[in-house]
């Protein structure tokens with residue numbers, strides 16, 4: 001017994017000693033980095049983590065904290081977590097240094113966490129996550145031709161076809177009553193397009209939302225967002241979810257394998273291989289000395305994940321922004337009318353002329369052409385002259401991928417501040433895109449800031465990243481650029497609340513949350529925040545769409561011109577019986593293209609993310 005006590009005591013003493021030594025190490029790290037400005041640490045050990053945890057708990061939007069820090073402590077800002085220090089850099093000099101040179105690899109500590117998802121191999125060593133430069137370069141060189149101009153010209157038919165399918169779906173829904181989630185529509189169309197053009201798969205997720213592969217991708221994205229919660233995998237009550245995510249990852253890899261086997265067989269049987277991403281992946285694999293099938297599967301998943309959600313989010317954000325700015329919408333419409341006229345399908349050559357939409361590559365324009373040709377809008381030159389800026393501006397304020405991380409291996413000096421080697425460096429386009437220092441009046445949506453005569457935002461704007469590791473799918477992403485036109489021409493729009501702005505779900509990518517919208521011309525939009533409040537209130541609520549500070553007591557009755565029975569349809573969650581009346585005021589949102597947002601955020605799988613302060617800054 002005594003021996004047991006002694007052993008226990010010894011273990012305790014050793015643990016204490018280890019802890020003390022660890023504290024000394026943390027102290028040493030603090031001393032090494034404390035010359036770099038940063039917010040005060042909340043805790044010796046946890047550093048700045050408690051601030052972030054608190055925000056995550058309150059479902060606040062963490063990139064806004066970085067923005068505050070950048071403005072207060074920038075351009076080089078220290079962030080502590082245990083013995084690790086990351087440095088956020090918000091200077092063009094720093095962005096240039098870290099993104100343009102292959103000398104600074106992606107940070108393996110951060111990207112390594114995407115190798116597996118809840119224990120299942122996920123992105124592995126695919127193109128986004130691979131950190132070893134040689135390995136990355138070999139893969140990228142082989143994939144690049146799949147994104148060349150000649151390849152993209154060959155894809156026009158597919159894009160036209162998918163665009164038409166989407167437009168048919170939207171037309172079907174546009175009866176002024178039917179509710180649907182715009183984000184989910186965008187997600188499905190981008191998934192169908194990537195499936196087809198990258199891997200020759202007909203997913204048909206736009207017409208059938210029960211197809212297994214798209215559902216698995218959605219589940220995996222949800223898992224990716226939730227995986228940020230520490231020890232999520234081991235939390236009781238989350239086991240079912242974790243199991244579903246793991247099964248989805250396995251399903252993706254299984255489908256990938258079948259698809260690859262089919263393609264290999266076809267090639268062996270002498271069939272001419274389509275020049276798509278899969279062919280390129282296989283070509284790359286064939287050049288390797290040892291075949292690495294797992295790496296092929298990594299890339300299959302990488303393209304699905306990297307390609308579809310980012311594009312869908314960007315499309316939806318842009319649609320929302322256009323909904324808020326009818327005058328910009330009109331200019332965009334004018335351009336499409338002018339360039340496409342009555343054409344139904346769009347040629348590759350047309351794309352260059354749609355300057356407003358910045359070298360649009362994908363042919364959602366096919367449908368747009370048709371839609372705009374049926375419109376009676378007047379044709380002006382204004383749109384064509386100023387067009388291409390909208391999407392750039394949308395990506396400035398709402399970049400789906402907010403930033404990227406690099407590893408600084410040796411000491412360096414940026415903006416006169418010495419950064420020690422072996423540090424994670426964080427470059428963030430969301431933060432820089434919202435700083436007054438780089439963009440005048442940064443929270444105003446103003447596409448003209450990207451016009452051809454305006455000063456170029458060098459190294460402070462990088463929604464597709466910059467340099468060698470920039471987005472290979474940038475041109476694919478332009479699929480979105482037709483969609484706004486369609487939405488423009490059909491009076492689809494979305495809205496936010498003057499008080500609460502848009503909802504965001506910070507996750508693997510930035511995604512808009514309050515996205516279920518339906519085409520309801522002439523109807524004023526309710527504010528998602530107010531609807532959510534209404535749902536959680538005890539007393540009956542009088543909903544006053546979009547107006548700030550609306551309460552049952554101050555609802556000015558007569559202002560509620562538009563008692564709206566459809567409100568109940570437009571809210572995803574069944575309204576409690578106690579909601580007696582849902583009138584909507586004709587307030588600042590009352591413009592001819594008003595439509596309705598409904599609540600998804602905070603109550604749904606989107607993860608919720610709401611930050612009231614955002615609104616004032618939009």
Ligand code: HEM
Nearest residue numbers: 128306307310311314401404463464465471472473476477
């Ligand atoms: C609006 C849409 C998109 C945005 C905003 C976007 C943004 C980005 C960003 C910021 C990166 C760098 C990531 C990092 O440094 O960790 C990236 C990389 C990448 N993206 Fe995209 N992307 C979009 C669409 C696409 C599409 C459609 C595809 C595929 C068809 C794609 C495939 C990739 C790949 C493979 C990489 C890794 C490139 C490399 O490291 O060589 N992306 N993207």
